[in-house]
Amino acid sequence: MYIRVYELKEMAAGDYSRIMKRSEVETGSILGDVAKVIDRVKERGDEALVDYTREFDGISISKDQIKVTAEEIQDAYAKVDPETVDAIKTLAGNVKRFHAAQMPNKMWSTELSPGLLAGQMVIPLEKVGCYVPGGRGWFPSAVMMSALPAKVAGVPQVTVCTPSAPDGSVPAGTLIACDVCGADSVYRIGGSQAVAAMAYGTQTVPKVDKIVGPGSKWVLAAFKLLYGQVEIGTHAGPGEGLIIADESADPEFAAADICIQAEHGLDSAGVLVTHVRELAYAVQERIGRHIERLSDYRKNFVVESLKKYGAIVITDSLEESIAYANAYAVEHLEIMTREPILDMQKIKNAGGIYLGHYTPLSTGCFGSGPNHVLPTGRRAVVSGGLKTADFYKAVTFEYFSKEGLSNLQDAMVKLADYEGFPAHGNAILERFARD
Known part of the structure; x- marks a missing residue:
């Protein structure tokens, strides 16, 4: 088999750590x-x-x-x-x-x-x-x-x-x-x-x-x-894809999609997490035919990356699958469930999210609209993908009239004194020294 199936509750600590950690770019x-x-x-x-x-x-x-x-x-x-x-x-x-x-x-x-x-x-x-x-x-x-x-x-x-x-x-x-x-x-x-x-x-x-x-x-x-x-602006490492699937998922679709990020290189990752045991083994059985369709060049990447960083993880419930995905904090997350929009609202950590049975993560790679430069290596815990805000500065400004400054001068001078910055307070008071 090209990819192993694991029971989450019986998973060896070493396997859990290896899959969760995935490849790291050693520089x-x-x-x-x-x-x-x-x-x-x-x-x-x-x-x-x-x-x-x-x-x-x-x-x-x-x-x-x-x-x-x-x-x-x-x-x-x-x-x-x-x-x-x-x-x-x-x-x-x-x-x-x-x-x-x-x-x-x-x-x-x-x-x-x-x-x-x-x-x-x-x-x-x-x-x-x-x-x-x-x-x-x-x-x-x-x-x-x-x-x-x-x-x-x-x-x-x-x-x-x-x-x-x-x-x-x-x-x-x-x-x-x-x-x-x-x-x-x-x-x-x-x-x-x-x-x-x-x-x-x-x-x-x-x-x-x-x-x-x-x-x-x-x-x-x-x-x-x-x-x-x-x-x-970016620190993108090896590609990552994780699929959350329930009983509504087509195993053929899921098997094809696990290969998407895996074909990027020997250090990429492809993971399926599901509470449906029959789906897990159906995907494991079908993944070979999708790998065999690839050129030898890409096939080598998929085979080796799935061997090292790939997994099909069986959980006890959809909620546990979502919790696993949040802990993994993947670059690309597919939600292949009956209610993908509802389930998406439970996601806390992901670079980009691909909803439903007809949105393989490859759609985002080529120009569906959202950016494909996404956080890897669990950086999705604290950041999102590249966006227009990365290319501009949001500069704030403020304007006080004399009346406006007068209304707040007591509070500002009081806080300036408390923090030990008398020059700050003096600059405010000076505006009213001649009154």
Whole structure:
């Protein structure tokens, strides 16, 4: 069998811990090497980018080739079939509309007390860098999920860095997505050197204020080391999917869906939790046929990741299944139950939620609308997915009339004295010293 079935109440502590903990991206052993890359990029700029692209990727580019030209982007349309171009445009439209709906009013205010007006205004960040991974594949969807929310938020300068293909070109689908999503510039560099370039700036790559996007352990190590030099918006690790299912679930659907995140890599996770014993074993029996449909490349990922981090967990009730899911705090959560919207309201920890029998989590990966850059490694306990709010500042303001300040001066001066800040209180009292 490709995946084991466990009784939750009889589960060995080691198995429970391994599945609950899942894979962790270990970066400690490479931080020293990544620090050297960062220092060299900081000191030598474009020259270091050219050297590292040759050393790490086996690709020779010149300094003039670091930035992708407008002609290359336009030529990309001829290299991709029209149906794929239309798919990118259609799904990007969904992502744009969803993130536009997330935007608050640009400015609002309210009178808190007579003579006191307070409010908030939304100010977009000025320069954002989007890291779009390569290596195991090419991901136009990753461009949509990072560049589009930034543009919707009003960021004037959006930079994309992505590794090139073995021939030195950037995959056409990625370039089309950059064009559709309004990226202002694209650079054919990847890895920790790309993160360093965006953090410090080089002769060609502009310095940004914030970097978002998923990546390899080398990229995540660079995020750790550069936090503080530049704001880091995401720390996405290996993919995770968990399904809550009851007797209404189709075992064929559930078996197919367990494979979704598992095909991302050897360190991904796929879990089904259900109180229906017959469903658990039916899914275990059917999962093989879905794995056998995959290419050898993806099949290897699914087989190995399910062996290490996959599980079908049998609970005593739907409530216990929900409690398990809340403890797991998964990146992608499917609720394949009779009343998914009702059950969703009992969820406390999840990156993204996919409701019903016809919403496999893969819908969210490609552009249904919500963002697919989601918290992994139990970070869903404290955070949600990437959103437009990650690309703007909510700046508060307040205005007192003389009457308004007079109404509150006694309370404010009293608290200033209590906290030991006489200058604070004096500044308020000075406004009325001549009265």
